Amino acid sequence: VAKKRVTSADVARLSGVSQATVSYVMNDDPRQSISPETKQRVLEVAAALGYEPSAAARTLRSGTSRLVLVVLQFEQVDPNIALTLNALGRELTSHGYTLVWHVGRLGALREPHPSATLTPAVVLTFGDTLPQTERFLARFGVPIVSLGTGEGRGRVGALQVGYLFERGLRQLVFVAPERPDLQGFALSHGEGVRAACAERGLEPPRFLTLPMAREGAREALKGFLEVHPRPLGLCCYNDEVAFAALAGLADHRVRVPEDVAVIGCDDIPLAQLAQPPLTTVAFAGEASRALVLENILAAARDGAVQPAADVPPAVVVRGSA
């Protein structure tokens, strides 16, 4: 059922002009002057035929596509990241670019980077690009724009410690998730917590890894609570982990925040619906989005690689700490 594509040649023939003219009209080429009548006619024919220029041919010729690829090396997509990317996608659309996502870990496997199949104008990452991938992209002149870095996570640790310290907590814990796709970020977050504790003369934070299954979280917490005296302050890697902590604590009838204070990170939409409402750290994404957009467009134009946008996190105080 091979429907033959409508090509610019078809449009040219039916409107009685040359292919070149069609191209000029379709792209509003400023270096050419086309009479209004011709322009009109070409556009009408194109619309009537449902002509849509072939992205492949266009990319082949111009050497670059109008695609922006964001690589999310996670198993799931953080709601806030989804929201931000959505907004970014809309803005890019209005600039003629299309934002697509590639979700999932890549690396160890022998497969080519998705950008090989996509030839995007720009690749967006979260500062978690492997060196080999960077080289790969550099070879093809695909600029990388970073949306965030491990550094951000480090600062989160400091904020969490600072807040809990002010609340009078002296015994702190870094709670990490089991998810392997997050270990890199978790490491730098944990490091931030450790450094902040040292800075305040607190003893080094304990490290606790919590499964996301309720029973698992309960068990892991049980052993931990038996060994460590309260009050305790839990610096959670993110809000999901904080939910697991909250659930486990509830199962052990531990009072939050009196006996154990819990602070998360990311401020996911469900955070405010936790029991008690989750105190957490939020990234003020809005402020920097314009900057990110600028970076992307600049990179798409002249391949300039900009530094990562700076997103300052801040504590959102609710009931859990």
Place this chain on the structure above:
Amino acid sequence: VAKKRVTSADVARLSGVSQATVSYVMNDDPRQSISPETKQRVLEVAAALGYEPSAAARTLRSGTSRLVLVVLQFEQVDPNIALTLNALGRELTSHGYTLVWHVGRLGALREPHPSATLTPAVVLTFGDTLPQTERFLARFGVPIVSLGTGEGRGRVGALQVGYLFERGLRQLVFVAPERPDLQGFALSHGEGVRAACAERGLEPPRFLTLPMAREGAREALKGFLEVHPRPLGLCCYNDEVAFAALAGLADHRVRVPEDVAVIGCDDIPLAQLAQPPLTTVAFAGEASRALVLENILAAARDGAVQPAADVPPAVVVRGSA
């Protein structure tokens, strides 16, 4: 800084063969017999040069890319959907396809469908494709594979009602989210609830729309609870809405499940961590994934449009109902 791309012609020249041979070797063309030595040599040269075939040229020539585009018309990505798509993506990769996501509503706007820029081999949807989009894709011979339909949501309603009915609840409520990107699905879900109630001779379900902000949820619930006698059974559109309901109920000191029973849908990872653990409806995704994969590959090969895969939902009993 224009690095010149390595082309198949370069590889051909350096390995002393024709471009055609390079192509045959790279694609392992079964209709050609290439001597092992030649093959070896070509592959070595290609590797040494870092040759990567141009996706654009390939697409242009063969008329189809190795891309699979999934269109998610939501603002956020349901964790289970993310997990499923991730697994699917890995499987597709091993078949030489690349799965990319386009997230966000499209439609009313004048922008072209992302597939115009991507020329994917297949488009994946959730049965929420607009007729105009379908026509658009049909014109270019891009097959659509559906990963789910509104029907599925209808069946969810029946399951929720059935379960609550067995638990002795007679006064049921359908709780919808405010998110505009979900109204279509919510409608068919609500319809399922209504039908199931009618079938059992219950009075028609009330409809309640709940904001995702805690205060909003509390307020909305307050008015509702004043008017309606308990016990009440809440059929929630999804687990997020159920969390909002749970939070609001907790704020009003309503006992769950004794006074108000709450059942969600989707079984998101956080569901088991709710207070109390959330009873919900889960889709047994695993079973059907192989089928979906088959559908996609078949569609990519010969453009066959298969019926939507059948995913049977089931109740997961926990503490909230």
Place this chain on the structure above:
DNA sequence: CTGTTAGCGCGTTCAG
């Protein structure tokens, strides 16, 4: 000014 001709970009594929 208005529009045309012709070649390019790169991998695929058919007839030798």
Place this chain on the structure above:
DNA sequence: CTGAACGCGCTAACAG
């Protein structure tokens, strides 16, 4: 295993 045409749109050079 090769030569050469081909897919489709872009654009420099050129003609009316």
